[in-house]
Structure formats: C-alpha cells, structure tokens
Amino acid sequence: MDDLELLKKDWQKKEINHPKLSYNDIHGMLWKKSSSIVKWILIISIMEILLPQVVYLFPSFWSSDGMLFYNNLGLTSPLLFLSVIYYGVVLYFILQFYKRYKEISVLDNAKNLMSKIIKTRKTVKNYVFFSLSMILLFFMTVVFYIYIDDDFIKTIELSAKDISEISKEKLENIKLLSMVIFTTVGVLFTLLVGFIYFLLYGLLLKKLNRNYKELRRLEV
Amino acid sequence: MSKELEHAFVTELECNQNVVHKVCTLYTNDRDAHNDLFQEITIQLWKAYPKFRGDAKFSTWMYRVALNTAITLYRKSKKNVKTLDYETVFFKIKADEYDPTEEQQLSLMYKAIKQLNDIDKALVFLYLEDKNYNEISETLGISEVNARVKMNRIKSKLKTILNP
Numbered sequence: 256m257d258d259l260e261l262l263k264k265d266w267q268k269k270e271i272n273h274p275k276l277s278y279n280d281i282h283g284m285l286w287k288k289s290s291s292i293v294k295w296i297l298i299i300s301i302m303e304i305l306l307p308q309v310v311y312l313f314p315s316f317w318s319s320d321g322m323l324f325y326n327n328l329g330l331t332s333p334l335l336f337l338s339v340i341y342y343g344v345v346l347y348f349i350l351q352f353y354k355r356y357k358e359i360s361v362l363d364n365a366k367n368l369m370s371k372i373i374k375t376r377k378t379v380k381n382y383v384f385f386s387l388s389m390i391l392l393f394f395m396t397v398v399f400y401i402y403i404d405d406d407f408i409k410t411i412e413l414s415a416k417d418i419s420e421i422s423k424e425k426l427e428n429i430k431l432l433s434m435v436i437f438t439t440v441g442v443l444f445t446l447l448v449g450f451i452y453f454l455l456y457g458l459l460l461k462k463l464n465r466n467y468k469e470l471r472r473l474e475v
Numbered sequence: 476m477s478k479e480l481e482h483a484f485v486t487e488l489e490c491n492q493n494v495v496h497k498v499c500t501l502y503t504n505d506r507d508a509h510n511d512l513f514q515e516i517t518i519q520l521w522k523a524y525p526k527f528r529g530d531a532k533f534s535t536w537m538y539r540v541a542l543n544t545a546i547t548l549y550r551k552s553k554k555n556v557k558t559l560d561y562e563t564v565f566f567k568i569k570a571d572e573y574d575p576t577e578e579q580q581l582s583l584m585y586k587a588i589k590q591l592n593d594i595d596k597a598l599v600f601l602y603l604e605d606k607n608y609n610e611i612s613e614t615l616g617i618s619e620v621n622a623r624v625k626m627n628r629i630k631s632k633l634k635t636i637l638n639p
Binding site: 259261263265266275278281282287288290295361366372463474 | 496497500513547548584592604616625
C-alpha cells in the first residue's frame with residue numbers, strides 16, 4: 256500500500272502536538288506587527304529612495320564656500336540639468352513601485368505572489384542602479400569641470416582664502432589631486448552602497464528566490 | 476474594522492486553528508518559530524479577511540494564505556533540520572490506539588517529509604489534506620499535469636529517504 260495513503264488517514268484524524276490557542280490568544284495576535292518580507296521590502300525601499308536624495312543634495316548643504324566652488328567651476332547649469340532629469344526619473348520609479356507594491360496579494364497563487372514580489376523588487380533594483388549611476392555621473396562631472404577649468408587658482412581661492420602665490424607647477428598638482436580625490440570618493444561610495452544593497456536583498460530574498468526557481472523549474 | 480468582523484474572524488480562526496498549526500509544524504522546527512509563524516499567518520489572514528466573501532469555506536480560504544505566508548512571506552530562516560530534537564513525533568499519541576510498528580513507520584514518514592524543500596512540503600500538505608490536483612495546482616500556480624508529475628516525484632523522493 257502507498258505509504259502516503261496510510262499517512263493521509265493518520266494526518267486527518269490526529270490533532271497537532273501543540274497547545275490549542277484560546278480566543279484571547281488569537282485576538283491578541285491581530286494587532287501585532289507583521290514581519291513579512293513584503294513589509295521589509297517596503298521599508299528598505301523607502302530608505303533607498305530617501306538616502307540618495309540626502310547624498311545628492313549634499314552640495315547645497317555645504318557651506319556657502321562649497322556652493323561658490325561649484326559656481327566658479329561653472330557647474331550650476333549642469334547640476335540643475337542633472338537634477339531635473341534625476342527627479343523626473345525618481346518620480347517615475349516611485350509611481351511604478353507603488354503600482355507594483357499594490358498588486359501584491361496574499362490571496363494570489365504562490366507563483367504569482369512570488370513573481371509580483373520579485374517584480375516590485377526589480378523596480379527598486381533599477382532605481383538603485385540609476386541612482387548610483389547618477390551619483391557617479393555627478394562626481395565625474397565635477398572632475399571634468401575641474402579638468403577644463405583654466406583658472407583653477409581662482410576657484411579654490413574662494414574655498415581657502417589665504418592662498419596668495421602658488422607656482423604653476425603646484426597648481427597643476429592641486430588640480431590633479433582634486434580630480435583624484437573626487438574620482439576615488441565617487442567610485443568608492445558607489446561600490447560601497449552597491450555592495451550593501453546587494454547583501455541586504457541577497458539575504459532577504461534568498462528563500463523566496465529559491466522557492467520561485469523551484470516552482471518555475473516545474474513549468475519547463 | 477468593526478468589532479463584529481473582528482469577533483467573526485477570531486471565532487473562525489479559533490475553530491480552524493488546526494490547519495494553521497499543521498502548516499507551522501511542517502515549516503518550523505521549534506516551538507518559538509512555530510508560534511512566530513502562527514502569528515504571521517494570523518496577521519496575514521486578518522489583513523486579507525475583508526476580502527473573504529464567504530463564497531468558499533473559511534478553512535479552504537485559509538490554506539492559500541497560510542501556505543503563501545509560510546513559503547513566501549515568512550522571512551526568518553529555518554534552523555537546520557538535522558539539529559532537530561523537538562517534536563520528532565508530530566502528533567499526540569493516544570494511548571488506546573497505540574500501535575508501535577505503525578506509529579514508528581508514521582513517525583519516520585513525518586521525519587522524511589520535514590526534509591523536503593518548501594514547495595514539496597506544500598504539495599504534500601495539500602495532498603494530506605485531501606485536496607484534489609485542481610486545487611493543488613490553483614493554490615501553487617502550476618498546471619494540474621505538473622502537480623501530478625511533481626507529486627509522483629515526491630513520492631519516490633520519500634521512498635529514497637525512507638529506504639536509503
């Protein structure tokens with residue numbers, strides 16, 4: 256006889272080995288906080304949308320000297336241009352995220368539910384790629400403008416007012432050093448945020464991805 | 476949400492809690508994790524309850540939410556099955572119907588099922604709950620044919636675990 260058939264009979268007639276919960280036990284659970292991954296994705300996504308904003312707005316939080324530094328480099332219009340594109344795209348991502356998030360329903364079948372969660376997460380993934388590229392682009396733009404700035408001495412004079420006589424050679428060195436610093440910071444920052452991001456989602460969605468693959472495998 | 480709705484929901488769940496306990500027992504290995512998953516399933520059921528129209532039986536409706544929570548939404552990772560020492564026997568054994576050989580065989584089967592992956596467990600669970608392949612395929616989102624094929628594979632997988 257089929258072992259599972261025997262088990263089926265046993266399964267249905269037996270009570271589970273766990274204390275029965277009372278009405279009050281269950282009632283108390285209704286208002287507890289959910290710790291589902293959908294909720295975590297929402298929390299992390301909101302953080303991810305806010306975080307780059309803070310970083311991106313950084314130049315304007317700096318001292319007025321900092322802003323002058325950008326103005327003197329002639330970066331005002333490029334930054335404004337970048338900002339307009341950036342916020343347009345961010346808005347698009349937020350709307351798409353909201354739409355997909357709303358579509359997630361626990362009443363869906365398992366495969367659809369997983370696929371919708373993965374799609375929602377992909378929106379965030381694309382957003383993070385975009386944000387990181389924009390941050391990198393920002394740093395690269397600064398580097399480029401430093402490079403084409405013929406009058407770099409004047410530019411940094413406003414940041415450090417006591418510079419008086421600097422030899423041409425020294426100026427070239429300062430210029431080079433600034434470019435190296437901006438490039439390094441930009442690349443390191445991008446890599447760091449990217450790494451944290453992938454680690455976070457990798458851990459969070461490990462189980463879901465495994466189960467989704469298992470279900471998909473069946474359909475091939 | 477109104478008090479009546481709350482009362483109706485808790486009463487229904489109290490009566491049908493065995494289904495949720497069964498899911499929790501399949502997917503967790505200790506009492507804390509069991510309670511944790513039970514709570515998460517309750518929260519998900521409660522959130523979805525306003526959409527429950529009563530066109531299906533409450534217990535039927537519960538299967539989908541409970542399994543979806545266990546397979547997909549529940550975040551905490553399970554502890555290694557091999558370190559399991561809690562509840563090697565799934566169920567209370569009633570003294571009057573105790574049959575050592577059968578009981579032992581069943582206990583081995585339950586242990587074998589716990590070693591299956593999440594999706595296989597879901598199929599076995601629905602099978603044991605006497606759901607037909609149509610219902611199984613709809614709950615998991617796979618075709619009926621594939622549900623059958625998969626179930627046959629699980630049966631042989633279980634045989635291998637039991638008779639290595």
